[in-house]
Amino acid sequence: MFELTGKTAVVTGGARGIGKAISTTLAKQGASVAVADLNPREAADTVSVIKSAGGNAMAVETDVTDLESVKAAVKKVTEELGAIDILVNNAGWDRIMPFIKTTPDFWDKVIAINYRGVLNTVYAVAEGMMAKNSGKIINISSDAALVGSMGEAVYAGAKGAIVSFSKSMAREFARNKINVNVVCPGPTETPLIDDMKAADDFAVKVLGNIDKAIPLKRLGRPEDIAAAVIFLASDAADYITGQVLSVSGGLSMSS
Numbered sequence: 001m002f003e004l005t006g007k008t009a010v011v012t013g014g015a016r017g018i019g020k021a022i023s024t025t026l027a028k029q030g031a032s033v034a035v036a037d038l039n040p041r042e043a044a045d046t047v048s049v050i051k052s053a054g055g056n057a058m059a060v061e062t063d064v065t066d067l068e069s070v071k072a073a074v075k076k077v078t079e080e081l082g083a084i085d086i087l088v089n090n091a092g093w094d095r096i097m098p099f100i101k102t103t104p105d106f107w108d109k110v111i112a113i114n115y116r117g118v119l120n121t122v123y124a125v126a127e128g129m130m131a132k133n134s135g136k137i138i139n140i141s142s143d144a145a146l147v148g149s150m151g152e153a154v155y156a157g158a159k160g161a162i163v164s165f166s167k168s169m170a171r172e173f174a175r176n177k178i179n180v181n182v183v184c185p186g187p188t189e190t191p192l193i194d195d196m197k198a199a200d201d202f203a204v205k206v207l208g209n210i211d212k213a214i215p216l217k218r219l220g221r222p223e224d225i226a227a228a229v230i231f232l233a234s235d236a237a238d239y240i241t242g243q244v245l246s247v248s249g250g251l252s253m254s255s
């Protein structure tokens, strides 16, 4: 099930956290994986993990906020691994603080990484997928997009934009047999959560007892999110497009 041998996948932000789990799981299922990340050292480490497990992967330094950087990465991946079948837009970033404490520079950064980055990558892979008349695009949003999130107003807005954009692209790309779906993690144990807690006491307060509010009584693990992505990347999901799947231990039950 979920066999991906012969497929080429790109995972943005694939070096660590959820992206690392997605990259390693895609490779385990047989895909050749491009770990496209701002951080070349951590991307190389993830590639080593995949290769030592017998998988095929490459690191490609990419800044998703910069269309030229994304185009160059797509060209390199296509040359080295073949035409791209699967795009996972996972790169993201945030800091938790009350909206009135944020600044316009912060808004620009959050929107550039979390939303503009998705526009850039979809734009860059679209032609290749349309030429093949097939493709799977999985965009990582957040439960914050569905139900809001205290201290993450700008991020929640950017993640909400991903949902609307993905549904629109699912309609546009349907004629090209390109499926576009969204996975919304709830709070998940990754370095991002650690960074947010270290940056602000407000984040510690917001995230402190969050596991108690989760029906399944624990935070997500990166592997939980990867499992949903693998399904949506596979032929088993050929008839699913424009959908939003929350992977949050039941924290959010609306979409």
Ligand SMILES: NC(=O)c1ccc[n+]([C@@H]2O[C@H](COP(=O)([O-])OP(=O)(O)OC[C@H]3O[C@@H](n4cnc5c(N)ncnc54)[C@H](O)[C@@H]3O)[C@@H](O)[C@H]2O)c1
Pocket (backbone or CB within 6 Å): 012, 013, 014, 015, 016, 017, 018, 019, 036, 037, 038, 039, 042, 062, 063, 064, 065, 089, 090, 091, 092, 093, 113, 117, 140, 141, 142, 143, 184, 185, 186, 187, 188, 189, 190, 191, 192, 193
């Ligand atoms: N961890 C959570 O609780 C949680 C919850 C909901 C949604 N998400 C989303 O899941 C995704 C992964 O989050 P994570 O917790 O694993 O984060 P993380 O910070 O642990 O990893 C993010 C990766 O993205 C890379 N990245 C950042 N900016 C980039 C850029 N401009 N170009 C390319 N790569 C860039 C980083 O180098 C890093 O490797 C994000 O989209 C995040 O918003 C996370």
